[in-house]
Amino acid sequence: MGVQVQKVGTKSFAGQKPGTSGLRxxxxxxQQEHYTENFVQAVLDGGLGSKKKGSTLVVxxxxxxxxKEAVNAIIQISAANxxxxxxxxxxxxxxxxxxxxLIRNLKVDGGIILTASHNPGGPKGDFGIKFNCDNGGPAPDHITDAIYKITTEISSYSICRDVVVDTxxxxxxxxxxEGSGKFVVDVIDSVEDYVELMKSIFDFPAIREYIKSGSGGSELRVLIDSMHxxxxxxxxxxxxxxLGCNGSDLLRTVPKPDFGGCHPDPNLTYAKDLVDRLKVGEVDMGAAFDGDGDRNMILGKNAFFVCPSDSLAVIANHIQCIPYFKNRNVVGFxxxxxxxxxxxxxxxxxxxQAYETPTGWKYFGNLMDDGRIALCGEESFGTGSIHIREKDGIWALLAxxxxxSVQKKSVETIVREHWAEYGRNVFTRYDYENVESGGANLLMTFLEASVNASKGKELxxxxxxYKVALTDNFEYTDPVDGSIAKKQGLRVIFEDGSRLVFRLSGTGSAGATIRLYVDSYVSPDDKTKLNASAQDLLRPLVLIALDLCKMEQFTGRKAPTVIT
Incomplete structure (x- = not known):
């Protein structure tokens, strides 16, 4: 007699709508009774649809x-379904x-990832569940919409409580x-597959030799913070x-359920200890990664900060240094x-070709699958390529x-040479986290009217x-499937190409996060501005942005939570 399937009556929970990357x-x-089980059932029904019976997932x-508790629930609910x-x-x-x-290498039907990415963890922290499709990437809107619809209507879920696996x-x-036959759980080494993939992309012997000898005959010191x-x-x-890096230079490599009490977001605010150690000048390069490993921050000697927008551009400019791309047709970014x-x-x-998409890695996935791009990135410390369908922090550092190892130059030298050739896209982002949702929504409603009224005006x-040339709420038509993503961020574009962008983030678990983005282009001929601080260059635009949106009046916030 097979393991019995139990059907459990339940009620729907409000607000189980997946955001940019799953439910957080x-x-x-x-921990509410039935809450996680409801959502897992909805993920299996909405994510797999008619393919659910007989499917294979990575978890x-x-x-x-x-x-661990969520993994056990997924195993038992998957068995029953x-x-x-x-x-x-x-x-x-x-x-x-x-x-x-793993999804791509094993050619399975998708995966369930348990993460809230860069958000804090622990008993009072954040948790998240995300569904990835058979291409290895985050579920597109029509699938997350289907999952959400099921969460609003669910009245029961199926579970096999006697399926117990020591993971x-x-x-x-x-x-x-009972009723469906054999169900298999393969518990695998968590590291092996990914390491083999990295070895197939990069020339590890060349990197190891460079770390050993550096560019001046002394060992290259790389300080890496995994942030637990x-x-x-x-x-x-x-x-x-x-690669032979000194073990003492690899920081916080033991994963912890609460990330050791830190906020696992690799930026200048939350990775301050790493930044301070780089400032001493005894380390050649630094990197930090977020909670689930898809984000990265790159630093040069003396804590020279590589803006994520610059990091993407530098890798693109030197893409032929990476063996993986030497025999591939690179057609776009x-x-x-x-x-x-x-x-x-x-x-x-x-x-x-260069493509501009809404925020969210799922939009890059279509372009990758259609062979339109080889490399992509987001200003939120995300960089990646066609090797998988997620951003990838370790991949970025290896790149x-x-x-x-090829250029034999410092991080700072490579970035400054890039500016000298292409000019400098000076960039900053202000994050206002855990803002009261009502105030945040009022701000965005007011701002849209204010932005539209500013067209043609001087600010x-x-x-x-600066003179306003264009204002809009960014809309994207996918060139592959024709789907349209509307209201992706309010933009103010000035005649000199400078921009202000305002949007509500979909990565928080409570309240709202308002993000303000400011950028401006500096010509390679303007030697003074090329080397000035980003803060000084962008200060007038930041002041204009804060006045335009009336941030303090709507939110009560006099300063952002994080500046990057």
């Missing part, structure tokens, strides 16, 4: 609080890039499920075991709309190291005047 809420919300998460196989990382642990890699032990587990997130085990294997247009200038010079601050 506070841990106590997911893993970033090790944050509640991951007729799936044939789950591939689960040991201890339920897999970075987001690793899940995407701490690598192995093959088989069960006979998902990259720790991958970093230890790749950078210590394979893409960036999210809020990201500064540095990569567009590289594409233009190389005679390639930089491969470029350094001034600190003695600098």
């Amino acid at each position: 809420k506070r841990v106590p919300e997911f 893993g998460g970033d090790g944050r609080f509640l991951c 007729g799936l044939s196989r789950l591939v689960v990382g040991q201890d339920g642990f897999l970075s987001t890039p690793a899940v995407s890699s 701490g032990v690598i192995g093959h587990y088989e069960f006979d499920i 997130g998902a990259t720790g085990p991958y970093v230890s294997t790749i950078f210590n075991d394979l 893409a960036r999210s709309m809020p990201t500064a247009a540095a990569v567009d200038l590289v594409a233009k010079k190389k005679g390639l 930089w190291l491969q470029i350094l 001034s601050a600190n003695g600098v005047t």
Whole structure:
């Protein structure tokens, strides 16, 4: 007799609408009776649809609080819903890039990722569940819409409570499920597949030799901060075991359910300890990664900050340094709309196509699958390529190291030479996190009217005047499938090409996050501005933006939570 399937009566929960990358809420919300089970059932029904019976999924998460419990629920609900196989990382642990890699390499039907990305973890922190499709990338809008619709109507879910798997032990587990037959759970090494992928993309011997000798005969020191997130085990294997980095330079590599109490977001605010250590000048390069391993921050000696928009453009400019691309037809690059247009200038010079998409990696996925782009990135510290369908923090650092191993120059020198050739897209982002939702929505409603009224006007601050050339709420028509994404961010574009962008982020778990993006182009002929601080160059535009949106009046915030 097979394992019995139990049908459990339930009620719907309000607000289970997946955002930019899945459903993210506070841990106590997911701990409500039936809450997680409801959403998992909706993911299987809405994400797999008619393919659900007999499907195979990859399952893993970033090790944050509640991951193990959620993995067990996914195993039991999948068994009851007729799936044939789950591939689960040991201890339920897999970075987001690793899940995407496994989906693609194993050619399975998708994956479930347990993460809230760069958001804090712990019993009172954030948790999240995200569905990725068979291409390895985040579910597109029509699938997340279907999942959400099911969450509003659900009245029961199916579960096999007697299916028990020790995910701490690598192995093959088989069960006979009443009504559907064999169900398999394969618990695998969490690191192996991803490491093999990186070895196939980069020239590890050349990088190892460069780290050993540097550009001046002394060892290149690379300080890497995993922030107690998902990259720790991958970093230890790749950078210590394979590339010979000093183990003492690999920081916070042990994943913790609460990320050691830190906010696992790799930016100048939350990775301040890394920045301070780079400022001393004893380390050649620094990098930090977020909770689930898909975001990265790159620093040069003396904490020279590489803006993510510049990082994408530099990698694009030197893409032929990476062995993976030498025999591939590179035809285009893409960036999210809020990201500064540095990569567009590289594409233009190389005679390639440049695409501007809404925020969200799922939009890049269509372009990749259609063979239109090889490289893409977002200003929110996300960089990636066609090797998977997620942004990939470790990949970005390895790309930089491969470029350094060929160019034999410092990080700062490469960036400044890039500015000298292409000009500088000066960029900053102000994040106002956990803003009261009512005030945030009122601000955006007011702002849209204010932005539309500013077209053709001159706006001034600190003695600098800009004339508004165009205003809109960004709309994107996908060139592959013709789908339209509307209201993706309010834009004010000035006659000199400078921009202001305002949008509500979809990555928070509570309240609202308002993001203000400011960028301006500096010609390579303007040597003074090329080397000035971004803060000084953009101050007039920031003041104009804050006045335009009346930030303090609507939100009560006198300063942003984070500036990058």
